[in-house]
Amino acid sequence: METKKRVITEEEREAQRVFARQVAERIAGKEQKACVVTYGCQQNEADSERLAGELVAMGYTMVSSEKEADVILVNTCAVREHAELRALSITGGYKHLKEKNPDLIIGICGCMVSQVVRSETIKHSYPYVDFVFGTEHLWRLPEMLYAAMVGGRGFYPNVGEAVVCEGVPVHRESSFRAWVSIMYGCNNFCTYCIVPYVRGRERSRRPEDILSEVNELVRDGYREITLLGQNVNSYGKEFGDECDFADLLDRICAIPGDFIVRFMTSHPKDASRKLIDTMARNPKVAKHFHLPLQSGSDRLLGEMNRHYDTDTYRELVSYMREKMPDISLTTDIIIGFPGETEEDFADTLSMLSEMKYDMLFSFLYSKREGTPAARMENQIPESVKAERMTRLLALQEKIAEEKSKKEVGKVLRVLCEGESKNNPSKLTGRTEGNKIVLFDGDIARKGTFVKVKITEGAAFALYGEIVD
Numbered sequence: 432m433e434t435k436k437r438v439i440t441e442e443e444r445e446a447q448r449v450f451a452r453q454v455a456e457r458i459a460g461k462e463q464k465a466c467v468v469t470y471g472c473q474q475n476e477a478d479s480e481r482l483a484g485e486l487v488a489m490g491y492t493m494v495s496s497e498k499e500a501d502v503i504l505v506n507t508c509a510v511r512e513h514a515e516l517r518a519l520s521i522t523g524g525y526k527h528l529k530e531k532n533p534d535l536i537i538g539i540c541g542c543m544v545s546q547v548v549r550s551e552t553i554k555h556s557y558p559y560v561d562f563v564f565g566t567e568h569l570w571r572l573p574e575m576l577y578a579a580m581v582g583g584r585g586f587y588p589n590v591g592e593a594v595v596c597e598g599v600p601v602h603r604e605s606s607f608r609a610w611v612s613i614m615y616g617c618n619n620f621c622t623y624c625i626v627p628y629v630r631g632r633e634r635s636r637r638p639e640d641i642l643s644e645v646n647e648l649v650r651d652g653y654r655e656i657t658l659l660g661q662n663v664n665s666y667g668k669e670f671g672d673e674c675d676f677a678d679l680l681d682r683i684c685a686i687p688g689d690f691i692v693r694f695m696t697s698h699p700k701d702a703s704r705k706l707i708d709t710m711a712r713n714p715k716v717a718k719h720f721h722l723p724l725q726s727g728s729d730r731l732l733g734e735m736n737r738h739y740d741t742d743t744y745r746e747l748v749s750y751m752r753e754k755m756p757d758i759s760l761t762t763d764i765i766i767g768f769p770g771e772t773e774e775d776f777a778d779t780l781s782m783l784s785e786m787k788y789d790m791l792f793s794f795l796y797s798k799r800e801g802t803p804a805a806r807m808e809n810q811i812p813e814s815v816k817a818e819r820m821t822r823l824l825a826l827q828e829k830i831a832e833e834k835s836k837k838e839v840g841k842v843l844r845v846l847c848e849g850e851s852k853n854n855p856s857k858l859t860g861r862t863e864g865n866k867i868v869l870f871d872g873d874i875a876r877k878g879t880f881v882k883v884k885i886t887e888g889a890a891f892a893l894y895g896e897i898v899d
């Protein structure tokens with residue numbers, strides 16, 4: 432579907448505020464609760480914080496359990512089949528909640544239901560779902576919720592608009608780490624990926640809107656700002672030479688305050704030397720680069736439509752390490768892309784050994800209907816994918832452990848996130864390189880930067896002690 436950029440006007444936003452007031456009037460004095468359930472990537476988490484922001488503005492109290500809620504929104508993911516099946520199965524469970532409370536309102540949104548086939552499934556097989564909306568309609572929540580309260584079921588499929596909407600209220604999960612979407616959509620059409628079909632064409636927010644959001648966050652005491660986009664390196668293309676991603680980073684770093692900036696995701700074909708130079712000279716930019724490789728086989732990179740080969744990837748990483756020797760490098764790998772031979776997979780393993788990633792996210796290839804790779808021959812059996820995954824993880828574990836051991840003795844700046852879930856007697860936090868660190872200390876440190884001397888390095892975490 433061709434999509435066209437559309438910036439939501441002030442009149443349209445005002446119309447939503449009118450719907451929001453109508454919802455607020457209907458629930459006034461009733462202590463209504465709402466729950467947003469999120470699957471998938473950080474972009475979805477950021478979207479969910481906007482949905483929650485709108486709900487709070489209408490007078491709802493946010494709760495984390497669906498059982499207590501009067502409104503449930505499920506923000507779905509479509510990137511792999513597993514995420515879709517989980518969202519469908521959890522939605523299936525809401526049937527009982529609706530039977531107990533017929534006034535419960537259930538809405539499903541996000542990438543999964545932005546595919547016609549999935550929204551049709553909900554329409555026909557999940558009659559207790561009140562409304563379904565594609566990614567383009569997120570800003571219309573007050574209108575859709577109001578319609579669900581007074582009317583019948585509502586279906587709002589994407590129509591091909593690449594929407595940008597400013598001014599939606601945000602209800603953030605954390606008081607010290609914040610997501611800031613700088614652009615939406617993707618134009619790359621990697622042959623395995625559903626994202627360009629469900630999130631539309633690339634479009635950027637205006638730099639002034641982003642800067643004012645970050646300014647406000649820093650003023651409110653946020654310590655870590657993560658800039659989000661499917662491919663942040665093509666930020667600002669529609670503004671000509673006015674402000675590219677490196678310029679935006681520079682302008683964000685010029686905001687006074689004690690904070691760090693992260694960003695994701697970068698496409699290796701677009702990550703520029705200028706961006707690397709900008710990172711290197713700005714102490715506020717976390718020295719971490721997430722650079723999805725996907726495969727170490729040049730043949731498969733071609734089949735994936737990635738527009739780079741392993742040599743250009745190597746050169747980029749060498750430049751990065753020359754400018755920032757301690758930079759942490761992470762990646763995404765897909766295992767079992769159609770036609771992946773033992774030799775292709777061996778190339779991926781050898782890139783892992785060569786690049787020595789600090790961390791990697793590995794995914795079994797999942798066939799997405801409507802993408803070119805779904806029609807390719809030689810789909811790889813699940814058993815072969817699983818066996819390759821085991822080998823890949825074993826190799827990466829060794830590499831990560833070696834890299835972690837090299838951190839021992841260093842004093843690193845860590846943003847303390849509070850008690851560790853797995854080990855509540857310890858505090859946890861992340862280094863600039865995005866590595867998890869466990870250490871002893873007072874919970875009052877939560878949300879602040881602490882200096883931690885690393886005493887032990889394991890594959891998935893570092894251990895240390897506060898030295899400041």
Ligand code: 5AD
Nearest residue numbers: 510623624723763764794795796797
């Ligand atoms: N199957 C498996 N992994 C996928 N990804 C995207 N599409 C698929 C798919 N069909 C992975 C890529 C991407 C990450 C966010 O998800 O590695 O970088």
Ligand code: SF4
Nearest residue numbers: 617619620621624626
């Ligand atoms: Fe998907 Fe490729 Fe776009 Fe990333 S760059 S969202 S993998 S199409």
